[in-house]
Amino acid sequence: MTQKPREIPLEDLLELDAAAELAVLAREIDKHDRLYYQKDAPVISDAEYDALRQRNAAIEARFPHLIRADSPSRRVGAAPAAGFAKVTHRVPMLSLGNAFSEEDITDFISGIRRFLKLKEDEPVEFVAEPKIDGLSISLRYEAGKFVQGATRGDGTTGEEVTENLRTIDGIPKSIKGKVPEVLEVRGEVYMSKKEFAALNARQEQAGDKVFANPRNAAAGSLRQKDSSVTASRPLHFFAYAWGEISDPPAGTHWDFLQGLEKWGFKVNPYAKICPGIDEILALYEEISRNRASLDYDIDGMVYKVNRIDWQNRLGFVSRAPRWAIAHKFPAEKAETIVKGIDIQVGRTGVLTPVARLEPVTVGGVVVANATLHNEDYIKELDVRIGDTVQIQRAGDVIPQVLAVVKDKRPRNTKAYQFPDRCPECGSIAVREEGEASWRCTGGLTCPAQAVERLKHFVSRNAFDIEGLGGKHIEAFWQEKILSSPADIFRLEEKNAEQIRAREGWGEKSADNLFAAIRQRRTVPLERFIYALGIRQVGQATGRLLAKQYGSLSAWRAAMKAAADADSEAYKELTAIDGIGPAMAEDLTAFFSETHNTEVLDDLQSLLTVEDFVQAAETSPVSGKTVVFTGALESLSRAEAKAKAESLGAKVAGSVSKKTDYVVIGADAGSKAKKARELGVAVLSEQDWLELIEGRAQG
């Protein structure tokens, strides 16, 4: 039905490769998010963007320990642009996971059934709705009056555009009838295709900016400083969800949609109840066939579990609900010529080939680069400089090279020879047995790696030093102002004059930078760990480690001790759910390198690294380590784990002296035995439920 981009099949993807690809994906997606959300000027099609996100999700699903702190899956969109007041969404505005095939939908549904532990004959009903390609907004009503409207922004903080939203016809200024005291209605603002064409014609005539597509036109029209400009633009609104709400919504999503209509909102007329997968797929086919004749852009279908009590139990996973999914329409493709193949060197020395392309428009966006992943990928497709290639772009993601159009190959092309030296430092590059990537062996001496590590150190999810971007790091490195992360915290003391005297820098920008750095002299442990850029240690792992060890010194001591694979420390490390032997090896390898411990000492002398603080919310199990074993009766393992974690417990995979509770289901095996041997409390499923429910009463 739908076609996926040609890429290294997931099963063949090695860890190194995966890490490198995730890094590239994070960077690309972030770039496209900014272009899309802040500039309203995407350079790739939605389908291409989705392909990037989907690939990212698939790799993360296979290598959960590689999930990066700055992974696109952990955030939605981009932070709001300067200029509008910011609104913190009381209930975050999340995004949706993507499905591209029938199989993805089957997996989605069976995942839900498993999570809810449904009996085989228990039906799960869905509501299917077109996925409107506009921009999502949240409308807040208090006592039936529209009081505030905001864009999604990064999902947590959006831009306040209340006055502009008031100019849109489909947005009631007050709602009548029985309405919750607080009601946030969420949905999509969009422009019709016809209106978009007419607007662009007017803009062109007037010599004003023309928009790439209706969605950008809608976004640009809504984010106007002057609401009379918004008023002059033809915008519409479809409602489809709620945010904060003081009374629980109806029992089903379908009834909620009916309620929205009664309150005066427009709900998409193609929304439909689907009793199962057959109806879902039939509707997908039908809408996809008729898509072009609709007067507004849609980029897929959204399926939502109809029962709201089930939605609540299913909850969320990072940025997306478990109870809903977006089924995207196929990606757009184009042909273009490979002008060259460049090699990028990453933080851990991985060499990633990138095809430089003759710029081509795919789905309304200009594409000039495409990842080639690694040597095998190039070999498999036999991509050569001069070749015409078919590329695919899905959503705002890195374009993929799908295939070489061999008929169009010019004479005298040569098979691409992957370099055996690092293009940046000239060190020998190696490709180890069983690995897909070539890696520069320059290690600490390779400037490209060092620079990438520094960039990582100051990046948004690490130290987040404002005003110290990639370009500055590169320049400071060149000028030898910066060579190790600790140097950043000595800049003001040692290099202030030099920096103030730099071209383009004045007193003010230098002082701002120093202030930003000073602000970051105190940093939470999890950020600190992530910032070190240890292989495989992303934001999620940083948090796991911080949670487990509590303080920097405890963590350092434990990592040193864990070098011995027979030690208790090693057992404790690998007992953390989400940390396996491969990651343990990278961690201990990092600590066995003297240079690294010196950098750590240096940083520790300059910074205050805050101990990990448990979530303020206390529950009978917060801070406790729990192991689930055997088959539970009333809930699935996944739901049990999600629930325990939401109550502040750590869920481990194996029993040790540090385990507080072992919850045993039917046929529990060796773990129950081990718990008894170690004297760890063993609970039945019932005991566990009573224990955690104690919280609800207290």
Ligand code: IVH
């Ligand atoms: S539901 C928690 N329904 O798609 C679930 N979203 O890729 C909230 N969108 O952020 C989203 N049509 O901007 C939902 N019928 C629909 C939608 C829809 C368009 C957008 C929305 C969302 C994005 C996710």
